[in-house]
Amino acid sequence: MLSIVKEFTVREVEKAFRVLISWCVRFLIVGGGRSGSIEEAYAKAAEAVTSGRITNTKELADEMKAFVPTDAEFEAEFCTAKVSQNYLARYYLRALELRLTNNPEPEWVPNETSVINLEHILPENPNGNWPHVEPETALALYKRIGNMVLLQATKNSLIGNSPFSAKRPVLKASAYNLTAEAAKPANWGPKEIGERQARLAKLAVTTWSLSVR
Known part of the structure; x- marks a missing residue:
C-alpha cells in the first residue's frame, strides 16, 4: 500500500484503494488456505510498483488476478458465509x-x-x-x-x-x-x-x- 501511495498518481491511488478494499472483502469471505500465497503475491506486486514495472491500477489488478477470488468463487462462499465480528x-x-x-x-x-x-x-x-x-x-x-x-x-x-x-x-x-x-x-x-x-x-x-x- 505504501508503494502505491508513493508511486501512483492521486487518481490511480484512489482507484487502487477501491480495488484493494474489494480484494480484502473477497479474501475475508472466501478464506481458506490462501494467506501465504496472498502475502507473497502482495510483496511481489509492491516490488513491481516500486521498480516501475507496474504504473497503474489496471496493471496491478492484472498482476493479482490469479490470486483474487473470482466472482463465482466469491458468490458461492458468500451464500453460506458466517460473520463473527x-x-x-x-x-x-x-x-x-x-x-x-x-x-x-x-x-x-x-x-x-x-x-x-x-x-x-x-x-x-x-x-x-x-x-x-x-x-x-x-x-x-x-x-x-x-x-x-x-x-x-x-x-x-x-x-x-x-x-x-x-x-x-x-x-x-x-x-x-x-x-x-x-x-x-x-x-x-x-x-x-x-x-x-x-x-x-x-x-x-x-x-x-x-x-x-
Missing part, C-alpha cells in the same frame, strides 16, 4: 445497502455504531418464541449474513428475542431497504435465511467489484 457484519450490510440504492462508491462506509445496530433476526437462544426452530439450528444460523439486518439502535433494543411476528413490523418500517425486505416472508427460518443470503451474495459481487473504475 459485528463491525464487519455492519460494514457488509451497509455497503450492500448502498449498492442496492446505486451509490457509486458502496465500499466506502462509515461504521456508525452508536446509531446503527446489528440485529440477528433469528436469535442465538430462541427460547419459546421460536418453537419451530431447534436450538442446534439456531446456533448454526445465528451468524449467517442472511440472518442479520441493520436497525436504528433504539429499535434494536426493543425487539430482542421477540418472535418473528413481533419483529416483522419493525423490520418492515425500517428505512434500510435490505432490512425492510427481510419482513416480506411470513415466517423466518433456515429456508428464508438461505434465500435472503443468496440474494445478498449476488449483490456482493457488484458491491466489491473487480472492475477498475
Whole structure:
C-alpha cells in the first residue's frame, strides 16, 4: 500500500484503494488456505510498483488476478458465509445497502455504531418464541449474513428475542431497504435465511467489484 501511495498518481491511488478494499472483502469471505500465497503475491506486486514495472491500477489488478477470488468463487462462499465480528457484519450490510440504492462508491462506509445496530433476526437462544426452530439450528444460523439486518439502535433494543411476528413490523418500517425486505416472508427460518443470503451474495459481487473504475 505504501508503494502505491508513493508511486501512483492521486487518481490511480484512489482507484487502487477501491480495488484493494474489494480484494480484502473477497479474501475475508472466501478464506481458506490462501494467506501465504496472498502475502507473497502482495510483496511481489509492491516490488513491481516500486521498480516501475507496474504504473497503474489496471496493471496491478492484472498482476493479482490469479490470486483474487473470482466472482463465482466469491458468490458461492458468500451464500453460506458466517460473520463473527459485528463491525464487519455492519460494514457488509451497509455497503450492500448502498449498492442496492446505486451509490457509486458502496465500499466506502462509515461504521456508525452508536446509531446503527446489528440485529440477528433469528436469535442465538430462541427460547419459546421460536418453537419451530431447534436450538442446534439456531446456533448454526445465528451468524449467517442472511440472518442479520441493520436497525436504528433504539429499535434494536426493543425487539430482542421477540418472535418473528413481533419483529416483522419493525423490520418492515425500517428505512434500510435490505432490512425492510427481510419482513416480506411470513415466517423466518433456515429456508428464508438461505434465500435472503443468496440474494445478498449476488449483490456482493457488484458491491466489491473487480472492475477498475
